[in-house]
Structures are given as C-alpha cells and as structure tokens.
Amino acid sequence: MQGYFGIYWTYPVPWLGFTRFDGVDHAARISRTIRYQRDIIRREVAALHGVLAAEAAFMENAPDRGTPEVAAEIAQAAKARPELVPVLVDFGQVLGWRRHPDLMRLMNDAGAHFAAPDPIFLAGVRFDPAAHFRDWASRWQDHAQRKDSHRQDVLAALAAAPHGGNAALAAYLNAEGLRTHTGKAWSADNLRKFRAKG
Known part of the structure; x- marks a missing residue:
C-alpha cells in the first residue's frame, strides 16, 4: 500500500497574532485553512487506497505571498521521507492568485500528488476555500485602510x-x-x- 506525506501550509496573520503553531493538530485547531487541507488530504488518500503515513504543517514567512525559503523547507521535509508521496491541496486549480510557484515547482519535481480544493463541510459548516480566501483578502484590505x-x-x-x-x-x-x-x-x-x- 502506497504511503503518503500530507503537507499543509498557510500564511501568517500578524495583526491578529496568528504567527505560529506547534504541529499539525495544533495548527488544525487554530487555522481553518490547515484543518481544511488536512481533511481534504485525508479523504484524498483514502480514495487512493493509500495510507497517510506522515503529516506536517508549515507557515509562510510573509502574510501575502509564498516565499522560496518556505518552499525549500517543505521540499526538504518531503525529501527526508523518500518512501512517501507528498500530497498537497492545489489551491491554484480554482484560485490562481494563491498559487505558490516555488512550492509547486519543487513539489512537481518531488512527484507530489495534488488534491483539488473542493468545498467540504468542516464541523458541520460548509467551507469553500475560494470564498474563504476572498473574505480574507477583503479583511486584509480593510485592515490596510x-x-x-x-x-x-x-x-x-x-x-x-x-x-x-x-x-x-x-x-x-x-x-x-x-x-x-x-x-x-x-x-x-x-x-x-x-x-x-x-
């Protein structure tokens, strides 16, 4: 049975005090984006009849863009588990503006599997990533103003x-x-x- 490595990432929100987390479980408790990715990837691996053998959550350095440094950190984590296929949610499939070019390039090189960012229910509430990120973009603009x-x-x-x-x-x-x-x-x-x- 193929093993997979679930990789989750998000941006910090310094003005709300969201700048760190301790491991996947903590990240999933305080970040709906991480919780969403974890649930999507767990479903994806089950549909592939694989086993999710490892998971890791990462926070970007910048609040508004993906950075090559964090992309390299994620790629290094995947490289450390060569027996596992990295699996990520590809937000760029419907949210081109949130695509992380450095990360996508490195994960493609690593033979990663990408899950579609479909809406799902989290704790009984529908979570649509496109709507979620549009809302955050609006909140960020309001904060800047x-x-x-x-x-x-x-x-x-x-x-x-x-x-x-x-x-x-x-x-x-x-x-x-x-x-x-x-x-x-x-x-x-x-x-x-x-x-x-x-």
Whole structure:
C-alpha cells in the first residue's frame, strides 16, 4: 500500500497574532485553512487506497505571498521521507492568485500528488476555500485602510503617556495592549521609526 506525506501550509496573520503553531493538530485547531487541507488530504488518500503515513504543517514567512525559503523547507521535509508521496491541496486549480510557484515547482519535481480544493463541510459548516480566501483578502484590505486611524490611536496614547524615552514609551504602549499596525509588540527601535515619520 502506497504511503503518503500530507503537507499543509498557510500564511501568517500578524495583526491578529496568528504567527505560529506547534504541529499539525495544533495548527488544525487554530487555522481553518490547515484543518481544511488536512481533511481534504485525508479523504484524498483514502480514495487512493493509500495510507497517510506522515503529516506536517508549515507557515509562510510573509502574510501575502509564498516565499522560496518556505518552499525549500517543505521540499526538504518531503525529501527526508523518500518512501512517501507528498500530497498537497492545489489551491491554484480554482484560485490562481494563491498559487505558490516555488512550492509547486519543487513539489512537481518531488512527484507530489495534488488534491483539488473542493468545498467540504468542516464541523458541520460548509467551507469553500475560494470564498474563504476572498473574505480574507477583503479583511486584509480593510485592515490596510485603517493604518491612518491606527496611527492616530498610537499618537493619542503617546500624548497621554508618562514622559520617557522610546523604550519606556514602547513598554507603555505594550502594557496598554496597543500593538503596531502589523500586530507586533513595540520596541524602542520600531517606535523611534514610527515617531520619525511625523
């Protein structure tokens, strides 16, 4: 019976604090995209009468594009299990704008099997990846458009802060729960750059 290696990947969402996960089970709990890929691939392997012998989840470095570094990391993981056929969901079949060219090239070279990104039910709710990613693109655009209002919120908080240098002010903003627009904690350095923009 052929063994398969399920490979799942997603983008980070730093402004929501989604920047890491610990293994496939944790990833599937906190990411619908990972959970979707896992379920699709498990169904695909069963339909192929194979066995899903290994799984791994990966997070991209960038929130808006696939990177060659993560593609190489995934390819290396697949190379470490040469007895298994890598299997991935090919979002590009219906979502050309989410295609990951570096990953697709390396996985094609590795003889990967690609599953179609069909809508399925997750926990009783229909999950359509095309609609899901359109919604995320819209949320990302809304977030980007709030950059000016976020800046005003930070400036107002700084105006109310006790006097101090950038390190003290960064600590103050963090304690107030006010992060950078990209969701990172403030540091003396990024606050200095923020204030230098006027």
